[in-house]
Amino acid sequence: MGRRYRAGRGFAIVPAMRQRARDGGAAGRTGPGHDHDLCIADALEAAARVCAARGQRLTPIRRRVLELVWQSHSPIGAYEIMRRLGQGRPAAPPTVYRALDFLVAQHLVHRINSRNAFIGCAYPERQHDACFLLCENCGSADELSDAALLRALAEVADSHGFAVTQQTVELRGRCRQCRDGSRA
Ligand SMILES: [Zn+2]
Ligand SMILES: [Zn+2]
Ligand SMILES: [Zn+2]
Numbered sequence: 001m002g003r004r005y006r007a008g009r010g011f012a013i014v015p016a017m018r019q020r021a022r023d024g025g026a027a028g029r030t031g032p033g034h035d036h037d038l039c040i041a042d043a044l045e046a047a048a049r050v051c052a053a054r055g056q057r058l059t060p061i062r063r064r065v066l067e068l069v070w071q072s073h074s075p076i077g078a079y080e081i082m083r084r085l086g087q088g089r090p091a092a093p094p095t096v097y098r099a100l101d102f103l104v105a106q107h108l109v110h111r112i113n114s115r116n117a118f119i120g121c122a123y124p125e126r127q128h129d130a131c132f133l134l135c136e137n138c139g140s141a142d143e144l145s146d147a148a149l150l151r152a153l154a155e156v157a158d159s160h161g162f163a164v165t166q167q168t169v170e171l172r173g174r175c176r177q178c179r180d181g182s183r184a
Contacts, residue, residue, distance in 0.1 A: 032182060036072070039070065040067060040070045043066065043070045043108075043120050043124075044063065044067060047066055048063075054106065059099075061099050062099045062103060065081060065085065065100060068081050069081065069120050073140050073142070074139040074140055074141060075112040075115045075117030075119040075139070075141050077115075077117045078117075078118070081100070082096050106124075107124055107127055108124050109121060110130045110168065111168070112134065112141060112168075113170065123143070123145050128145070128147075129169075131143070131149060131150060131168070131170075132168070132170050133173070134171065135173065135174055135175035135178055136172055136173065136174065142175065150167065153167065
């Protein structure tokens, strides 16, 4: 992991967060044993930077919800966020939904429709449509940064006279670790 995978003509799959030298090892970026605290720290740092650049406020509650979304590389449901935020007693839904709406609008978080859940964006610095590889075994979700793929879909839609307003591609299957058997 941490390198570019090429599968066919001009189709580059870039592992979600940027590669870090500290990552190293066979486990890879999101593999078992990676230092997830670094992922969370990077995500919060990037969010602060992005919000400042856009003149948006990353309030404490928004930051805390983002931190909870980033607890793992698997999508998390709104109710689970409420539960963790309230430390046992669920936090008020409107508070959490407003924070999530903000984070989604700022492309810091993506909504995974098929799971009715949310996941931190691996590419928060630029506005983009998202494509996810969703593992049915371990629940992980890897975001692909593939402008060519998403552009191709938009062009196909356009050729049908269809104007796309929102596009999230979700591919389901088994991730590399689960196929290797390194994740049970
Ligand atoms: Zn991580
Ligand atoms: Zn994204
Ligand atoms: Zn998996």
